[in-house]
Amino acid sequence: MVIRPVPSRRHAIADDLRHQISTGHLKAGVRLPSEAQLATRYTVSTPTLRSALALLQGEGLVEKIHGKGNFVRRPLRRITYLGGVAEPTTWTTFSAPLRVTTRTTNIEATSPLTTLLNVPLCSPLTEVLHIAHEGTTPHSLARIYAPRDLAPADPSAATPSPEQIAVRSADHRPPLVEVQERLSARLPTQEEATVLRISTSLAVLSLTRVATEATGRVVEAALLVLPGDRTEALFITRLNAEERTPNA
Amino acid sequence: MVIRPVPSRRHAIADDLRHQISTGHLKAGVRLPSEAQLATRYTVSTPTLRSALALLQGEGLVEKIHGKGNFVRRPLRRITYLGGVAEPTTWTTFSAPLRVTTRTTNIEATSPLTTLLNVPLCSPLTEVLHIAHEGTTPHSLARIYAPRDLAPADPSAATPSPEQIAVRSADHRPPLVEVQERLSARLPTQEEATVLRISTSLAVLSLTRVATEATGRVVEAALLVLPGDRTEALFITRLNAEERTPNA
DNA sequence: GAGTGGTCTAGACCACGAG
DNA sequence: TCGTGGTCTAGACCACTCA
Numbered sequence: 001m002v003i004r005p006v007p008s009r010r011h012a013i014a015d016d017l018r019h020q021i022s023t024g025h026l027k028a029g030v031r032l033p034s035e036a037q038l039a040t041r042y043t044v045s046t047p048t049l050r051s052a053l054a055l056l057q058g059e060g061l062v063e064k065i066h067g068k069g070n071f072v073r074r075p076l077r078r079i080t081y082l083g084g085v086a087e088p089t090t091w092t093t094f095s096a097p098l099r100v101t102t103r104t105t106n107i108e109a110t111s112p113l114t115t116l117l118n119v120p121l122c123s124p125l126t127e128v129l130h131i132a133h134e135g136t137t138p139h140s141l142a143r144i145y146a147p148r149d150l151a152p153a154d155p156s157a158a159t160p161s162p163e164q165i166a167v168r169s170a171d172h173r174p175p176l177v178e179v180q181e182r183l184s185a186r187l188p189t190q191e192e193a194t195v196l197r198i199s200t201s202l203a204v205l206s207l208t209r210v211a212t213e214a215t216g217r218v219v220e221a222a223l224l225v226l227p228g229d230r231t232e233a234l235f236i237t238r239l240n241a242e243e244r245t246p247n248a
Numbered sequence: 249m250v251i252r253p254v255p256s257r258r259h260a261i262a263d264d265l266r267h268q269i270s271t272g273h274l275k276a277g278v279r280l281p282s283e284a285q286l287a288t289r290y291t292v293s294t295p296t297l298r299s300a301l302a303l304l305q306g307e308g309l310v311e312k313i314h315g316k317g318n319f320v321r322r323p324l325r326r327i328t329y330l331g332g333v334a335e336p337t338t339w340t341t342f343s344a345p346l347r348v349t350t351r352t353t354n355i356e357a358t359s360p361l362t363t364l365l366n367v368p369l370c371s372p373l374t375e376v377l378h379i380a381h382e383g384t385t386p387h388s389l390a391r392i393y394a395p396r397d398l399a400p401a402d403p404s405a406a407t408p409s410p411e412q413i414a415v416r417s418a419d420h421r422p423p424l425v426e427v428q429e430r431l432s433a434r435l436p437t438q439e440e441a442t443v444l445r446i447s448t449s450l451a452v453l454s455l456t457r458v459a460t461e462a463t464g465r466v467v468e469a470a471l472l473v474l475p476g477d478r479t480e481a482l483f484i485t486r487l488n489a490e491e492r493t494p495n496a
Numbered sequence: 497g498a499g500t501g502g503t504c505t506a507g508a509c510c511a512c513g514a515g
Numbered sequence: 516t517c518g519t520g521g522t523c524t525a526g527a528c529c530a531c532t533c534a
Contacts, residue, residue, distance in 0.1 A: 047295075058435055058449075083483055083485075084332055084483050084485040177486060177487055178484065178485065178486050178487070179484070179485045179487070180482070180483070180484050180485075181482070181483040181484075181485075182480050182481070182482055182483075183431055183453065183480065183481040183482075183483075184433075184453060184476060184479060184480050184481070185432075185433035185434070185451040185452055185453040185454075185474075185476035185479070186433070186451050186476045186477075187306055187449070187451055201306075201435070201449060203433040203434050203435055203451035203452075203476070204433055204451075205431065205432060205433040205453075206433075226433075228432060228433035228434045228451070229434075231432060231433070232430050232431065232432050233430070233431040233432070234428070234429070234430055234431075235331055235332050235428070235429040235430075235431075235483055236426060236427070236428050236429075237331075237332040237426065237427045237428075237429075238425060238426050239425055239426070239427070
């Protein structure tokens with residue numbers, strides 16, 4: 001099955017630029033020549049050249065900034081989302097220390113959140129928006145929702161360490177009984193792409209995590225959006241011989 | 249933050265077609281008018297119309313078939329990958345019964361597989377290729393690698409039930425001690441897109457699962473590629489009070 | 497205002513699928 | 516062969532950034 005016997009020009013151009021980036025001929029952070037110049041160099045029209053750049057954007061190798069140019073993206077730190085961790089105070093740890101900016105808002109439950117948190121419409125919630133940055137580059141995005149009476153009194157204390165995101169103290173509450181993590185792959189919304197400064201053609205890992213108390217009450221729902229070019233979610237299941245119950 | 253004060257034509261067209269599909273004016277499986285006709289109807293040029301269709305392809309709503317036309321995609325059954333299940337005989341269960349075709353090949357370990365399986369170069373492996381179909385539509389793709397001496401003697405017996413994929417019997421072997429599942433989001437390779445009959449702009453959930461025996465030997469590595477428009481990976485962690493160990 | 501990317505046009509030519 | 520989508524062109528005009 002020959003996929004592409006006559007490589008299209010845009011793929012040839014993308015391959016060439018990709019090679020130049022990987023070999024260091026084009027270094028991280030530098031601006032590429034303007035699209036018009038590149039089009040002349042490769043003797044193609046501007047739309048063709050732009051479609052070549054679109055391929056590289058989808059791979060996270062190039063970042064376009066309107067009015068400024070195309071830039072070789074700096075290789076970003078990898079994110080490892082560690083899932084299924086049975087540690088009640090820290091649910092999620094990113095491997096890299098990042099600067100996390102937090103914004104807390106009081107909202108009322110609407111359609112998707114009511115089912116997620118299992119609360120009635122318009123019930124008071126706290127939304128915490130986390131945006132992790134590496135230097136000046138946005139890195140990951142998290143929206144965390146909790147019933148307002150469970151929210152931490154001091155929002156700024158919610159992230160005691162920049163290495164942690166989504167930290168909840170469970171000291172004075174019933175213990176958690178279940179954490180559910182749903183993962184899917186999709187393209188980002190326009191808003192997510194803007195906030196994360198990624199191309200809309202770069203896939204994201206979308207993660208929804210719901211934590212339930214022993215009472216059956218949902219304590220928190222977290223919606224994470226992690227750029228696919230630098231994220232990996234890791235789940236480790238250890239099986240002891242005596243744990244061989246039919247249902248996990 | 250006004251993302252798009254002047255909606256581009258392609259988005260307007262995509263919105264219109266998306267609405268027609270969701271309301272049933274365009275039913276699943278039907279062929280759209282040709283691109284030239286649609287371009288005339290919307291009074292845009294063909295490249296513009298094609299870029300509108302590209303948006304819908306990325307959402308999995310439209311399937312392009314070269315030389316035939318654009319078709320409204322039938323809504324496909326959702327796949328729920330259940331991860332972290334401590335059941336040794338069935339590791340992965342898809343919620344929907346699907347027809348799974350299997351092809352077994354004997355290969356030798358090469359670069360990425362040697363590290364994955366922790367075996368020396370050129371050591372004998374068995375590759376099992378699973379392609380799940382729903383009707384005539386490819387649904388999901390799995391490549392499973394195992395040391396050849398651990399492979400099942402009869403490959404056709406490896407999938408006793410079409411509801412199961414990646415079935416390994418552990419009756420006569422040391423029990424598993426660890427299952428590691430790594431998930432990432434990306435765009436499919438050209439080959440994956442062809443096999444799955446999806447657009448190269450539809451994100452896939454890529455899942456790598458490595459199972460290790462008590463001896464430390466890697467029993468199996470599975471590479472799953474699941475189309476993002478219909479797949480969700482679900483991990484459920486239950487915490488018992490006595491399980492509150494500091495490290496999981 | 498100069499330079500950059502963003503969008504779109506009108507049409508050419510090629511490749512694939514079916515009769 | 517005909518109709519379909521696949522690729523590409525040459526150029527127009529708009530929007531954003533920065534001096």
